[in-house]
Amino acid sequence: MKEYAYFPGCSLEKMAVSYHLSALETTKKLGIKLKELEDWNCCGATTYFYIDELLAYTLCARNLAIAEKTGLDVVAPCSACYKNMYFTAAHLKKDADLAEHVNFALEEDNLQYNGNVNIKHLIEVFAQDVSAEEIKSKVTRPLEGIRVAPYYGCQIVRPQKEKEDVEQPQFFEGILSAIGATPVNYPLKMRCCGGSLIISSRTAALAMVRNLLQSAVDSQATVIATACPMCQVNLECYQQQVNQEFGTNFSFPVLYFTQLIGLAFGIPPKKLGIGKEFVSIAPSLLRAGQSKD
Amino acid sequence: MEKKEKIGVYVCHCGTNIAGVVNVGEVSTWAAENLKDQGVVVSRDYKFMCSSLGQELIQKDIKEYGLTRVVVAACSPHLHEATFRNACKGADLNPYLCELVSIREQASWVHTDKVAATEKSKALISGGVSRVVYNEPLEPLYVPIHPATLVVGGGISGIQAALEIADAGYRVYLVEREPSIGGHMAQFDKTFPTLDCSACILTPRMVQVGSHPNITLLTYSEIEKVEGYVGNFTVSIRKRARSVDEATCTGCGICWEKCPKKVVDNVFEAGMGNRKAIYVPFPQAVPKYPVIDRENCTFYIKGTCKACEKFCPTEAINFAQEDEIINVEVGNVILATGYDPFDARRITQYGYGRLANVFTSLEFERLSNAAGPTGGNIVLRDGKTVPKVVGIVHCVGSRDKNYNEYCSAICCMQSLKFAHLVHERTGAEIYNFYIDIRAPGKGYEEFYHRLLDEGTHFVRGKVAEISDAVRLPGEEGKLIIQVEDTLTGNQLRVPVDMAILSAGLEPRRDAKAVAKQFGISCSADGWLIERHPKLDPVATVTEGIYIAGCVQGPKDIPASVAQGAAAAARILGKIMQKEIALEPIRASIKEEQCSGCRICNNVCPFNAILFHEDKMVSEVNPALCQGCGTCVAACPAGAISGTGFSNQQILSQIEGLMLLNIKSHKETVPA
Amino acid sequence: MTEETKSFEPTIIGFTCNWCSYRAADMAGTARMKYAPNVRLIRLMCSGRLDPTFVFKAFASGADAVLISGCHPGDCHYISQNYKALRRFHLMKRVLTQLGIEPGRLKLLWASAAEGAIFASEITKFVEEVRALGPLNWPQPGEQVSTPIMEEVTA
Amino acid sequence: MTKRLLMIDDDPDFVAGIKSILDAAGFEVEVTYNPKDGLNALQTKQYDLLLLDIMMGRGAEGIMIARKLRKDAKLREMPVLIITGMREQIAFLFPGEPVHPRFVEVDELVEKPVEPKLLIEKVNSLIQTAEARKAGKK
Amino acid sequence: MTDTISFSQEVSNLLYAAEGEPLRTCIQCGTCSGTCPVAGYMDYTPRQIIALINAGNKEQVLESNTFWYCASCYHCTVRCPQKINITELMYALKRYSIWKGQHKEGLIGPTFSEAFVKMIVRGGRSFEPVLAPSYIFSLNLREMLQEVTNATELLLKGRLPVLPARIKRIDSFKRMIGRIIPMGGLE
Secondary structure, eight states, X not given: OEEEEEOOXXXXXXXXXXXXXXXXXXXXXXXXXXXXXXXXXXXXXXXHHHHOHHHHHHHHHHHHHHHHHHTSOEEESXXXXXXXXXXXXXXXXXXXXXXXXXXXXXXXXXXXXXXXXXXXXXXXXXXIISOHHHHHHHOSSXXXXXEEEEOOOSTTXXXXXXXXXXXXXXXXXXXXXXXXXXXXXXXXXTSOOOGGGTTTSHHHHHHHHHHHHHHHHHTTOSEEEESOHHHHHHHHHTHHHHHHHHOOOOOOOEEEHHHHHHHHTTOOGGGGTTTOOSSOOOHHHHHHHHTTO | XXXXXXXXXXXXXXXXXXXXXXXXXXXXXXXXXXXXXXXXXXXXXXXXXXXXXXXHHHHHHIIIIIOSEEEEEESOHHHHHHHHHHHHHHTTSOGGGEEEEESXXXXXTTOOOHHHHHHHHHHHHHHHXXXXXXXXXXXXXXXXXXXXXXXXXXXXXHHHHHHHHHHTTOOEEEEOSSSSSOTGGGGOSEETTTTEEHHHHHHHHHHHHHHOTTEEEEOSEEEEEEEEETTEEEEEEEEOOOSBOTTTOOOXXXXXXXXXXXXXXXXXXXXXXXXXXXEOSSTTOSSOOOEXXXXXXXXXXXXXXXXXXXXXXXXOBOTTOOOEEEEEEESEEEEOOOEEEOOGGGSGGGOBTTBTTEEEHHHHHHHHOTTSTTTTOOOOTTSSOOOSEEEEEEEETSSOTTSOOSOOSSHHHHHHHHHHHHHHHHOOEEEEEESSOOOOSTTHHHHHHHHHHTTOEEEESOOOEEEOOOOSTXXXXXXXXXXXXXXXXXXXXXXXXXXXXXXXXXEOTTHHHHHHHTTOOBOTTSOBOOSBTTTBSSBOSSTTEEEOGGGSSOOOHHHHHHHHHHHHHHHHHHHHHOEEEEOOOOEEEOTTTOOOOOHHHHHOTTOOEEEETTTTEEEEOTTTOOOOOHHHHHXXXXXXXXXXXXXXXXXXXXXXXXTTTOTTOOTTSOO | OOGGGSOOOOOEEEEEETTTHXXXXXXXXXXXXXXXXXXXXXXXXXXXXOOHHHHHHHHHTTOSEXXXXXXXXXXXXXXXXXXXXXXXXXXXXXXHHHTTOOGGGEXXXXXXXXXXXXXXXXXXXXXXXXXXXXXXXXXXXOHHHHHHXXXXXXX | OOOEEEEXXXXXXXXXXXXXXXXXXXXXXXXXXXHHHHHHHHHHSXXXXXXXXXXXXXXXXXXXHHHHHHHOTTTXXXXXXXXXXXXXXXXXXXXXXXXXXGGOOSSEEEESSOOHHHHHHHHHHHHHHHHHHHHXXX | OOSSOOHHHHHHTTSTTOOSOGGGGOOOOOHHHHHOSSGGGSSSOHXXXXXXXXHTOHHHHHXXXXXXXXXXXXXXXXXXXXXXXXXXXXXHHHHHHHHHTOOOTTOSHXXXXXXXXXXXXXXBSOOHHHXXXXXXXXXXXXXXXXXXXXXXXXXXXXXXXXXXXXXXXXXXXXXXXXXXXXXXXXX
């Protein structure tokens, strides 16, 4: 049984609770255990960097240090948490002075970070650590005929880590194909949803959401799949406001990729947090998920 | 020291290049006072030591003081060692008794602390003085120069070089990897800025090469091995099996007419057209003989067909033909292997390979070529629709640290040429997206003005992405080019029917391997390095190996031709001299000290050391020895000495550098 | 600044090959790249010419560190002689350690003729490393070293 | 002998002001505008006192420098005077609360803006104390 | 040592591990601004901001909304042909502006960021309702109503927390922060 240290992040506690539920359910099906970090703290989104980067690194390092004690790779379902933890670890590895200073602060909580944690995004677990065959083997209700727009967003792939493709990756499509769905060519799959601007620069953010929704409609998708709570909330909960702002008429379901996998695995929708959406998902999707019954 | 040497020290100002940082007067006085015991009898500084007046100064001192050694503190020996050695020779002092100390490249140019640079210069001179005492008078080795030349690469640069040398009456072996010579130029339709037809000016040269009595043309061939040194290279060439007998083939063309197997031509037609499994790349190919592409030929795959053989009127098809290894002796080599176009697929956000109507520059060359797959009709990928709006993207893969940092030099002009051709043939609206327009050749700026006059739009901004993501009315079915117009600060979405990526030039994939094969090196970005970037652009650090054309860096046709001719001229000069002087830096073995352990035999990469079984001693063959000195360092008995770099010279130089030869020194002893 | 407050300036002897690393030094010069003035270079035809005696001689003569540089592996002008230098380098490091000298005082640097920038920055880095090590404490000063010191004392 | 001071502060305007005060008082003041150059200067040259800012570069990097000095055998004894405006700079975080001395292992801390007279007094007294301490040790 | 430094150097000094002045290498190609999803809403495009910094126009830069509109999507950064980390530059400008207490009027970004960090420093985790006052009053009536509707729906769907989240070891957590930012009542 594969085991990971699991860092849910603040939004999965409530706002994105369905992501949390579906992540646990689907990984369980695949024989993966997500062990929640004890007493984790907020990763700080990107906001710490505006005040004090050293503080930002320290807060992330606290979580890393807690994870290190478990000896497991740490998994974050939220792209922002993932990016922050990944690059904190990278900076600490490169900059011994910084690591020393951060560890000095961690002493207060009887913690120490030695630089021995691998950080993964939840979708990387599905795309890299689990083979497509393994996923396929658990599918009982393939999402045949369901056209899904794979929305990568920003911080899963950017900034670039090594030499990986940051412009046209295909791993999300791979997962969707494995559960029998049809990944559509979604031209804006790498564009930003404006999640971090929805409060501070509302009009800009709403326009970005509008573009993404329009592109999903144009590519004749039934549903957008996301891998980040910020993206999901932004794309889904603000549709009403987009409609008011731009005179559009969007009512487009946005699900977490784990919810789609869960449906394909035959997990009851309720256990996947389905029902908590603002935009209810098309009955066809639920039907597709259960057509083999 | 048994015999006291008389040494002269000469410190060059190099204008302010040295004197601006190093206190040359102080250095010179210091040397006179402190290196007296080493034998320094005179020490001077002078504005430009390499000038004729500077040289005369040294020569006068040699005579007057009876100098037996000379140390010049100036620039790198790679620049002026020969100059000062010749000056000594002119004053009847053996040139190898002159030592050059680099206080420009190693002190004044790289240090800002004037005191430290001055002190370092003193130490370097002290090292040079200590070393020169042990220099020995040497005579250069003379070797004959074989009058034949090898030219690698049959593009325009190699063609030019081969013709120049052949016309002068000397043998040239021209080796080309593809079945025909002509290179990239043969693929182009028009050449900028004059717009003359590429084929019209190139093919006569190709024909000349093909029929020249002094040129041995080896196409479909590659270099297998290179041995020897300047004047005397032995080159093995693999002549790949064409499956066609050149002696009997007339190039009539029946075979490729009858061949039933169509193959997408990814080389000459850049994937835009087809050829047959037996083919000549293009009608004007030189030589005219076809080749069978064994990977695609039905006979080689299935064992049946032989249509070509059946129809060949001269029985020239030979399926059993094998690769042939040809060995040739040459005195000099020209590498003119050219470039590869940048692979536009690497910039995924530009959509090449994903979005149908994104074209690369090479594809567009074929598209616009009258002899190309569309007969010169500029149409979309569907083969019929004429574009109404065309976007041309400059700097694709160039001026970008994610790909190639350098400017590819030709893309601006190539893009302007494309814009003109699109305008002329389709009347479409054209957008050029550029960072800077670089048109620094004869008639180039004028060509740019002509394009402005034709109404082409120029948008200053590097394209961010090309997509099919429709957002606004009027974008349906178009490609959207997203860019900031940096002159207005507006973000633009320009809908176009066709996007042309003006791809930059890259070193050949195997440039590094080729360089290594010929004992030269590549720069960090992969182009072959010339001996001097300004004054010796076609020679390399290895005597007898020359480079011409794009193998040295991106350049246009006129510059490639000029380099081909220049390399040829350099070689003709060498051939005329009949022999060449080599640095007498060689190893030699003292027979009486040799224990016969044979360790040296194995370390020599040139097999220059023979072992005499009868006497149980080793001996160095001076004609094969290249003077690397590894055997000297390896000999456990200390029986091998290396002229020019003897143990004594180097050990003494170390002492000199550490100022151990100076009685009153203080600086090197830490407090 | 008084003499005693002046920080330690190491003296380093550097060996370069004629084809790559000496040309890298030339290139650093032509491009006016700045680096620490503590290294004094000796040109050999090839790093393979480097006799371990040279290194020990340099240390015995008072050098605080020695730099060996040549063409990158695979790029040797003499085909493969830099591999011999590489082997000797590891051997010398061991010997130095046995002699009680920090192995960090011997550095091997591959630099092609195009890598002037690397050559310059690596030298500066090396000088800093040696500065951190402090002056070489040669356990038993060789004859050549002791002579001038003696004279200075008696002067 | 003229006393040599090093100032590490990222704000060129503030530096100009302080430097002119200290110059006029006969000090030799060197300035570096970021922590990295500052540490370099400390390691290669000798100073009688360090004037240190807190909020620089990525964040409260002054604290990092102060800690580093206190751990360095050579630099441990160097007097450090922190001049910080951090209360202003991130006042929203801890409104009305002081800079906490517990984690700042330095000799003195003053807040921006600084009275010229007070500044020179502090500098002089810190240098004197340090010299006395040194003499005592010998 | 130079007497003073340029604005470009001042900004470079804020960047993580900046060597020299990365902004000086900008060739003004506009890739960043062509890529930026928010460029249309910015007073100056990212490219123009770099030009203004290099020109030393400090006031113009600080008075612009550009860096507060940066969505941290890193798209410009992965595409910049000079490998300038533009997103990090925007963070640095935010930091500069917050430390100086100087920014364009009417922006929500600065106050929201401050409120957010304050919340984490206090409780260790994010709790959305606490943030609302930092921005809700800057919105116009329609926007405010939309926000409230959204919040209500979230609450109804069980997606909004009612109690503020806190980590367990909050005291040592606060002391830990004290070692990085030595301020505040720790006892």
